[in-house]
Amino acid sequence: MTMTAIQRITGRGLPLRGNDIDTDRIIPARFLRCVTFEGLGAHVFADDRAQGTHPFNQPQYQGAKILVVNANFGCGSSREHAPQALYRWGIRAIIGESFAEIFAGNCLALGLPVVTTSAAVVAQLQDRLTANPTAELTLDIAQLTLSAADQTWPVRMETGVQQSLCQGTWDACAQLLANREAILATAARLAQG
Amino acid sequence: MSRGTLFDKVWERHQVAVLPGGQTQLFIGLHLIHEVTSPQAFAMLRERGLSVLFPERTVATVDHIVPTENQQRPFLDTLAEEMIQTLERNCKDFGIKLYNIGSGNQGIVHVIAPELGLTQPGMTIACGDSHTSTHGAFGAIAFGIGTSQVRDVLATQTLAISRLKVRKIQVDGDLSPGVYAKDVILHIIRSLGVQAGVGYAYEYTGSTIHGFNMEERMTVCNMSIEGGARCGYVNPDQITYDYLRERPHAPRDWERAVCRWQGLASDPDAIYDDTVTFNAAAIAPTVTWGITPGQGIGVDERVPHLSELPPQERDLAAEAYQYMGVTPGEPIAGMPVEVCFIGSCTNGRITDLREAARVAQGRRVVPGVKAFVVPGSEAVKRQAEQEGLHEVFLAAGFEWRSPGCSMCLAMNPDKLQGRQVSASSSNRNFKGRQGSAAGRTLLMSPAMVAAAAVTGRVADVRELL
Structure with a gap:
């Protein structure tokens, strides 16, 4: 399978405030009653959105690609349905203070980059996106920067993840398959106790 | 970096390769699947024309969507019925053992694998469910994965994953009557917070933890993920071996297995990335x-x-x-x-x-x-x-x-x-x-x-x- 290198994402941003936003909130369990991921985009944050004003509902953020979140985003359930729902809604990159590990791994498997930055930068970005929702942002994976027309911020990402996105090898399956002999050797070694 | 812990030893034993980006390709000894996070993984296998590399290392059951009042098939809930039928078909097509309703061994995946003796010390275990950390109670390194990773494990019995740090969580002393393992883990999470475990494996130790039976240890390890830790474990001891000995899937060369498991426990002079201690007597319901x-x-x-x-x-x-x-x-x-x-x-x-x-x-x-x-x-x-x-x-x-x-x-x-x-x-x-x-x-x-x-x-x- 050929994979696309993901080096740069440009688009409008969407601020979503709050720590510890879990995957049950991103996609409630009733939407896991399915055997494909199709159609999940429509249900992203379904319950939160039904409560009233929510950035994913607001007209100024329709079509946004870059989600800006706070700490421990994506905690809880391992459901890949969560990043699938975000991706299918249109999100192509997530910037936050920190991410739950399983969620971050699931994002990478879809080619959805997650990068971290300081709480101060996140707050600044969220304020800017609230004041000026139409401003474009560019996330440069190779340079590890996020830039607006008038400013650039540094962002962080594990080097291996960065490389795999830039080189288009983020779909781990092919790499894992390539080491078939080493897998069989490990299995044989473990069987001996 | 930690050294000489059970985590380090098990990780090193299961390392297949270091991937170009620096992640470990980790061999997964036991893969558990259920009806909710596996259908798309099998679909991806079929799309790519891949087979299951070690079907005998994957075990399936149905738990998430099954009704608990009337389990007569077909289920009244047609979506639930479809999901179960999909799992049944996938297991049949790929030669995977399924513990279905009525088999006598169906149940929540993290309850049945230990019951059957499938979960053993020193193993690596993965499942498309964040509470896979439960199995760490046996001294296994067990963690939740997403559906694309379920595909990877089915196809290669391995995962691309970054090594974790190890935090030792020591709980000593006696719990008061009416205070249980659940209170211990809720207390730990309350104290350390829900984000503290990100990037860590939690090793639970101390007289309170080693005084627990296996079910109590499972309760503690189960909620590691609620503290942000993808996996949590307890070093195996006699209580672990006694629990496992008569289980259907316990190793046949028992003495040799116990000897190996003993060697995998964290060394007395192991080095941890962090250590925290708790006093059991101070924990309330x-x-x-x-x-x-x-x-x-x-x-x-x-x-x-x-x-x-x-x-x-x-x-x-x-x-x-x-x-x-x-x-x-x-x-x-x-x-x-x-x-x-x-x-x-x-x-x-x-x-x-x-x-x-x-x-x-x-x-x-x-x-x-x-x-x-x-x-x-x-x-x-x-x-x-x-x-x-x-x-x-x-x-x-x-x-x-x-x-x-x-x-x-x-x-x-x-x-x-x-x-x-x-x-x-x-x-x-x-x-x-x-x-x-x-x-x-x-x-x-x-x-x-x-x-x-x-x-x-x-x-x-x-x-x-």
């Missing part, structure tokens, strides 16, 4: 009052004021007061509950049901409260019925159900309605978790849930024992 498992207090405490919390926790606390309808400064004891749920991969095992039944014995569920018990597996249900526990529960006015994940995540008909408050022995009190967008969950031990059921309120189980 613990209840969550908020919307994360870290928002917990002793049953004899009051809901904290914002000023008592660290600044970074205040926004979430304010959100929690509003959602939960609790007032800072008020005691949590006495808060009325409407639904009481005993079950889940955290607390749906036989010892959990025994403790709950001890409280329910000779008492009655308060009128207007819905209380139900969902055994974690067919084996747990059988055992409980042999002991007559179901009669204790039924006589007290609890419903006695069939095994499944049930109202822990409410993918089946077991759901809260509206703003109902539940006392729940499960693991997550997230907004909307139990099936109603406004439903409210209070996490606690199974005995505390039983106490809530027979008083209609959050109650201190120590006064009922």
Whole structure:
């Protein structure tokens, strides 16, 4: 399978405030009653959105690609349905203070980059996106920067993840398959106790 | 970096390669699957023309979506029926063992694998479910994965994963009567927070932990993920070996296996990335009052004021007061509950049901409260019925159900309605978790849930024992 290198994402941003936003909130369990991921985009944050004003509902953020979140985003359930729902809604990159590990791994498997930055930068970005929702942002994976027309911020990402996105090898399956002999050797070694 | 811990030893034994980006290609000894996070993985295999490399290393069951009232097939819920049929077909097509309803061994995936002796010390275990950390109770390195990774494990029996740091969590001393493993882990998460474990494996040790039976250890390891740690484990000891010895899948060359397992335990001079200690005597029955498992207090405490919390926790606390309808400064004891749920991969095992039944014995569920018990597996249900526990529960006015994940995540008909408050022995009190967008969950031990059921309120189980 050929994979696309993901080096740069440009688009409008969407601020979503709050720590510890879990995957049950991103996609409630009733939407896991399915055997494909199709159609999940429509249900992203379904319950939160039904409560009233929510950035994913607001007209100024329709079509946004870059989600800006706070700490421990994506905690809880391992459901890949969560990043699938975000991706299918249109999100192509997530910037936050920190991410739950399983969620971050699931994002990478879809080619959805997650990068971290300081709480101060996140707050600044969220304020800017609230004041000026139409401003474009560019996330440069190779340079590890996020830039607006008038400013650039540094962002962080594990080097291996960065490389795999830039080189288009983020779909781990092919790499894992390539080491078939080493897998069989490990299995044989473990069987001996 | 840690050195000489069980985590390090097991990781190194299972390392297949270092991938170009620096991640480890880790061999997965045991892969567990269920109906909710596997169908898309099999679809991806088919799309890519891949087969399952070691079908005998994957084991399946059905748990998340199964009804717990009427398990007659076809299910009344046609979507649930479709999901189960999809799993049945996938298992048949790829040669995977499925413990289906009626097999005698169906149940919550994290309950049945230990019961069957599939979970063993020194293994690496993965499952498309975040509570896979449960299996760490046996000294396994076990963690949850997403569906694309389920595909990877099916196709290659390996995962691309970054190495974790190791935090030693030492709990020493005796717990007071009425204080359980659930209280220990809720206390740990309350103290360290829900983000502290990100990037870590948790090693639970100390006299309290090693005094626990295997089911209590599973309860602790199960909720590692609620503290942010993808995996948590306990070094294997005689209690581990005694639990495993007669299980159907226990190794045949038993002495040799035990000898190997002993060598995998953390060395006395192992180096950890971090160490924290707790005093068991200081732990009270613990209840969550908020919307994360870290928002917990002793049953004899009051809901904290914002000023008592660290600044970074205040926004979430304010959100929690509003959602939960609790007032800072008020005691949590006495808060009325409407639904009481005993079950889940955290607390749906036989010892959990025994403790709950001890409280329910000779008492009655308060009128207007819905209380139900969902055994974690067919084996747990059988055992409980042999002991007559179901009669204790039924006589007290609890419903006695069939095994499944049930109202822990409410993918089946077991759901809260509206703003109902539940006392729940499960693991997550997230907004909307139990099936109603406004439903409210209070996490606690199974005995505390039983106490809530027979008083209609959050109650201190120590006064009922």
